Amino acid sequence: MIIGLEHYFFVSVLLFAIGFFGVLLRKNTLVVFMCLELMLSASILALIAFSRYHTTPGQGLMEGNIFVLFIIAIAACEVAVGLSIIVALWRRNQTVELSEINELKH
Amino acid sequence: MKEILFHSFAALTIVPALFVVMSRKPVNAAMNMLVSFVGLAGLFVLLETYFLAVLQVMVYAGAIVVLFLFIIMLLDADKSPAPNLIRFLASLAAFALMVCGGYFLVFGCGAGPYPEISAEAPASLSRTFGVELFTTYLLPFQLTGFMLLIAMVGVIVVSRKEQPESTGDEQ
Numbered sequence: 001m002i003i004g005l006e007h008y009f010f011v012s013v014l015l016f017a018i019g020f021f022g023v024l025l026r027k028n029t030l031v032v033f034m035c036l037e038l039m040l041s042a043s044i045l046a047l048i049a050f051s052r053y054h055t056t057p058g059q060g061l062m063e064g065n066i067f068v069l070f071i072i073a074i075a076a077c078e079v080a081v082g083l084s085i086i087v088a089l090w091r092r093n094q095t096v097e098l099s100e101i102n103e104l105k106h
Numbered sequence: 107m108k109e110i111l112f113h114s115f116a117a118l119t120i121v122p123a124l125f126v127v128m129s130r131k132p133v134n135a136a137m138n139m140l141v142s143f144v145g146l147a148g149l150f151v152l153l154e155t156y157f158l159a160v161l162q163v164m165v166y167a168g169a170i171v172v173l174f175l176f177i178i179m180l181l182d183a184d185k186s187p188a189p190n191l192i193r194f195l196a197s198l199a200a201f202a203l204m205v206c207g208g209y210f211l212v213f214g215c216g217a218g219p220y221p222e223i224s225a226e227a228p229a230s231l232s233r234t235f236g237v238e239l240f241t242t243y244l245l246p247f248q249l250t251g252f253m254l255l256i257a258m259v260g261v262i263v264v265s266r267k268e269q270p271e272s273t274g275d276e277q
Binding site for chain 1: 108109116123127132135136142143149150152153154155158161162165166173174177178180181186189193194196197198200201204208209211212220222223224226227228235238239242246253254257260261264
């Protein structure tokens with residue numbers, strides 16, 4: 001069995017589906033945020049795999065890899081801002097459960 | 107050999123990701139996420155993208171997971187209650203639908219033919235990243251620096267303790 005692009009792609013699909021499952025299932029804000037990170041890293045894996053398999057000996061495709069570099073930087077920013085928002089929420093409501101943070105609903 | 111490595115790294119990525127979703131304590135979720143990111147870095151090594159594998163371990167498994175653990179300790183988040191059955195079943199149905207759809211998208215009759223892997227990896231040297239970043243992608247690179255600065259200032263503003271209104275006027 002030769003490992004092809006489709007196998008990496010399927011691992012990426014599985015990781016994205018697991019992250020989406022967690023976002024739907026969990027009520028804890030921190031765990032929901034972790035599942036978002038899993039979805040981001042699934043997209044990173046797909047980008048790198050496509051970039052590796054579509055390259056030809058004459059021309060190396062670097063676009064996917066450079067995008068991954070920017071995505072990692074954006075993910076770091078997103079985690080910092082999101083966690084500070086979660087801390088602010090905790091300070092205000094003393095909870096991080098999504099089922100109890102429903103002010104906008106009423 | 108490469109097949110065994112691919113399967114073990116894929117399992118190391120997928121199984122802890124499932125534990126992230128299923129574990130009730132946030133600390134266990136963060137630890138499983140760490141293992142999942144290390145497995146993902148192994149997959150990057152198999153794709154001969156060594157620089158991004160190192161970056162994955164340093165940024166994701168290092169900085170981001172540590173930040174999560176720090177916030178978990180700060181907030182003292184306890185064990186979350188088990189989700190109710192209807193919510194669990196609905197989420198599981200969405201998950202199964204996504205996995206089946208992805209399977210038919212990837213391995214189904216309409217998919218492919220997929221390109222063969224070529225001998226030459228584009229990003230095996232970190233030198234290529236530097237050259238590309240400072241020639242073609244110079245403007246996005248600079249903008250990323252500004253974005254990091256904005257995020258830093260924003261975090262400080264958001265997480266600052268709220269002052270009473272009266273103290274704002276006196277300079």
